[in-house]
Amino acid sequence: MTEIFTGSFTQQEPIPEEAIDAAMAVLRHGRLHRYNVVPGELGETALLEQEFAAQMGAKYCLAVSSGGYALATALRAVGVQPGDPVLTNAFTLAPVPGSIASVGARPVFVGVTENLTIDLDDLEAKLDQARVLMLSHMRGHLCDMDRLMQMCDTAGVAVIEDCAHTMGAAWRGQLSGRQGAIGCYSCQTYKHVNSGEGGLLITDDEVIAAKATMLSGSYMLYERHLAAPGPEVFEKIKYTTPNVSGRMDNLRAAILRPQLRDLDRQVQRWNERYDEIATGLRDTPGLTIVERPEQETYVGSSIQFLLLDWTPERIAEVIRRCGARGVEIKWFGGAEPTGFTSRYDSWRYAESTPLPASDRILAGVMDMRVPLTFSLDDCRLIARIIRAEVRAVFQS
Numbered sequence: 001m002t003e004i005f006t007g008s009f010t011q012q013e014p015i016p017e018e019a020i021d022a023a024m025a026v027l028r029h030g031r032l033h034r035y036n037v038v039p040g041e042l043g044e045t046a047l048l049e050q051e052f053a054a055q056m057g058a059k060y061c062l063a064v065s066s067g068g069y070a071l072a073t074a075l076r077a078v079g080v081q082p083g084d085p086v087l088t089n090a091f092t093l094a095p096v097p098g099s100i101a102s103v104g105a106r107p108v109f110v111g112v113t114e115n116l117t118i119d120l121d122d123l124e125a126k127l128d129q130a131r132v133l134m135l136s137h138m139r140g141h142l143c144d145m146d147r148l149m150q151m152c153d154t155a156g157v158a159v160i161e162d163c164a165h166t167m168g169a170a171w172r173g174q175l176s177g178r179q180g181a182i183g184c185y186s187c188q189t190y191k192h193v194n195s196g197e198g199g200l201l202i203t204d205d206e207v208i209a210a211k212a213t214m215l216s217g218s219y220m221l222y223e224r225h226l227a228a229p230g231p232e233v234f235e236k237i238k239y240t241t242p243n244v245s246g247r248m249d250n251l252r253a254a255i256l257r258p259q260l261r262d263l264d265r266q267v268q269r270w271n272e273r274y275d276e277i278a279t280g281l282r283d284t285p286g287l288t289i290v291e292r293p294e295q296e297t298y299v300g301s302s303i304q305f306l307l308l309d310w311t312p313e314r315i316a317e318v319i320r321r322c323g324a325r326g327v328e329i330k331w332f333g334g335a336e337p338t339g340f341t342s343r344y345d346s347w348r349y350a351e352s353t354p355l356p357a358s359d360r361i362l363a364g365v366m367d368m369r370v371p372l373t374f375s376l377d378d379c380r381l382i383a384r385i386i387r388a389e390v391r392a393v394f395q396s
């Protein structure tokens with residue numbers, strides 16, 4: 001009998017009851033705007049920032065409207081100007097080059113390795129082309145952060161980390177987003193905490209924190225923040241930093257606070273699911289598992305594997321056959337961007353030079369979400385289906 005998977009790859013878990021209660025309280029008092037507080041009240045957004053800063057061991061935190069907004073704000077806060085080159089990953093998703101384009105800057109794409117991390121040799125060769133690297137930890141894969149930081153520090157290149165897929169991950173025990181000058185996170189529904197839309201930015205740099213806060217639209221109300229620098233820092237930048245409104249509101253913050261408190265447990269649950277699938281796929285002929293370095297603590301909210309050097313027709317056949325059995329696989333090698341996938345050469349507003357070694361890898365990258373609504377049995381079934389279909393096409 002042919003096994004079929006009937007679950008949904010896009011179904012999230014419900015928002016926790018505690019978060020719903022907190023959201024209802026905000027709705028009942030009606031003060032959704034972060035600066036709309038009564039005397040003595042600490043708003044949900046300010047508390048969220050204070051708690052996330054503490055959780056990440058960061059001095060400052062700013063909550064904003066989206067992960068993409070956090071990235072663009074980070075670029076502005078480190079002084080990126082229109083026309084400036086910004087190094088970034090060739091393997092990432094559209095909001096990353098999009099944030100660079102949104103400030104009028106120019107992405108300079110760096111290749112990807114078979115581990116799906118930024119190619120550090122290619123980065124080293126390009127480090128003299130820019131003074132900022134927007135490092136995307138795409139699909140949660142962390143590169144050798146020791147080597148990367150050493151290279152960037154030596155070259156005087158500021159690192160902005162895109163941690164949209166690594167909230168809760170760590171490199172040698174240090175939380176992702178704490179190595180670079182700024183860490184940016186997304187709280188959008190498909191990420192590790194879910195407020196529909198939302199973003200968080202952390203830093204230890206007081207001027208960056210003050211500028212980001214002004215940029216997000218704090219007017220002159222920055223003293224209502226609990227994880228921002230003192231007013232003396234704002235004094236230095238408040239007249240020269242534009243307002244590019246992108247604040248978080250108290251409703252989203254209320255939904256996020258209980259979820260962040262539960263992050264470690266959720267990470268563990270993701271990894272149980274990820275490990276089941278990885279174990280089920282290992283040693284499938286023709287399929288390469290992306291092995292995780294021992295220094296990395298990952299969050300298995302999605303899984304990638306490679307069908308390296310397969311023809312596009314055969315890859316399409318695997319995807320079709322898995323799809324027919326209910327297993328949704330995304331492919332980064334398709335000729336046209338579909339859904340959330342795209343490639344560096346799909347972003348035609350940005351110039352790119354061909355990266356043949358990366359093209360070979362991207363042509364074989366298969367990508368699958370692992371929502372927490374999947375049971376461990378679901379994960380074993382999904383792995384059996386992929387394994388059978390890859391094997392069938394490989395042997396044909």
Ligand SMILES: Cc1ncc(COP(=O)(O)O)c(C=O)c1O
Nearest residue numbers: 066067068093095162164186188
């Ligand atoms: C790699 C990556 N970076 C940044 C973002 C931006 O996050 P948001 O959707 O919250 O703007 C996303 C969202 O999909 C992403 O996948």
